[in-house]
Amino acid sequence: AQSVTQLDSQVPVFEEAPVELRCNYSSSVSVYLFWYVQYPNQGLQLLLKYLSGSTLVKGINGIEAEFNKSQTSFHLRKPSVHISDTAEYFCAVRPQRGGYNKLIFGAGTRLAVHP
Amino acid sequence: NAGVTQTPKFQVLKTGQSMTLQCAQDMNHEYMSWYRQDPGMGLRLIHYSVGAGITDQGEVPNGYNVSRSTTEDFPLRLLSAAPSQTSVYFCASSKGGTTEAFFGQGTRLTVV
Numbered sequence: 001a002q003s004v005t006q007l008d009s010q011v012p013v014f015e016e017a018p019v020e021l022r023c024n025y026s027s028s029v030s031v032y033l034f035w036y037v038q039y040p041n042q043g044l045q046l047l048l049k050y051l052s053g054s055t056l057v058k059g060i061n062g063i064e065a066e067f068n069k070s071q072t073s074f075h076l077r078k079p080s081v082h083i084s085d086t087a088e089y090f091c092a093v094r095p096q097r098g099g100y101n102k103l104i105f106g107a108g109t110r111l112a113v114h115p
Numbered sequence: 116n117a118g119v120t121q122t123p124k125f126q127v128l129k130t131g132q133s134m135t136l137q138c139a140q141d142m143n144h145e146y147m148s149w150y151r152q153d154p155g156m157g158l159r160l161i162h163y164s165v166g167a168g169i170t171d172q173g174e175v176p177n178g179y180n181v182s183r184s185t186t187e188d189f190p191l192r193l194l195s196a197a198p199s200q201t202s203v204y205f206c207a208s209s210k211g212g213t214t215e216a217f218f219g220q221g222t223r224l225t226v227v
Binding site for chain 1 (some may be wrong): 119127132136145146147148150156157158159160163164165205207208209211212213215218219220221226
């Protein structure tokens with residue numbers, strides 16, 4: 001079984017400040033890791049995924065996440081946030097074998113960017 | 116390219132009524148899933164399908180039925196709606212392997 005813990009339910013931050021959203025997971029099998037973003041009244045969009053290889057994965061607009069196997073973490077970072085980054089962010093895992101549509105989500109972190 | 120399409124976007128039901136939430140994808144994905152999203156709980160898997168004719172239960176299946184007669188469609192049926200089923204429902208599809216899941220825009224359901 002897998003579980004995902006997002007350590008902060010809400011993160012307030014000022015515009016242009018850096019931010020880190022924390023995610024820890026537990027699993028008895030190897031997993032793939034994902035970060036999804038949900039803007040108000042919309043569906044989920046993929047931000048980043050870690051499958052294998054380099055532990056630092058990079059997305060657009062400076063967003064990145066680092067996989068740490070020993071700490072079972074996959075924290076997301078952005079060096080400078082904008083008002084438009086205000087959204088809910090979900091960390092998720094799924095088994096590498098046979099779990100193609102069995103995503104396990106964290107409870108989400110609501111990022112609020114203030115001017 | 117429509118991706119994953121869910122209908123309706125909003126629905127209000129009375130306790131005891133039944134209804135079907137529709138989900139269709141045009142990406143020829145084998146794998147489809149239904150999730151419900153509740154405040155402070157993230158998304159939880161209700162039912163999933165690994166191909167036409169094959170479905171299985173997820174974490175919270177009680178009160179819901181699914182079927183998958185075609186690759187494109189994966190409807191979710193509420194048999195007798197209860198207030199505890201008030202939630203936002205998301206349908207997702209994926210190709211499998213290392214690819215990610217694609218989500219629909221959601222259906223906001225209120226049971227009164």
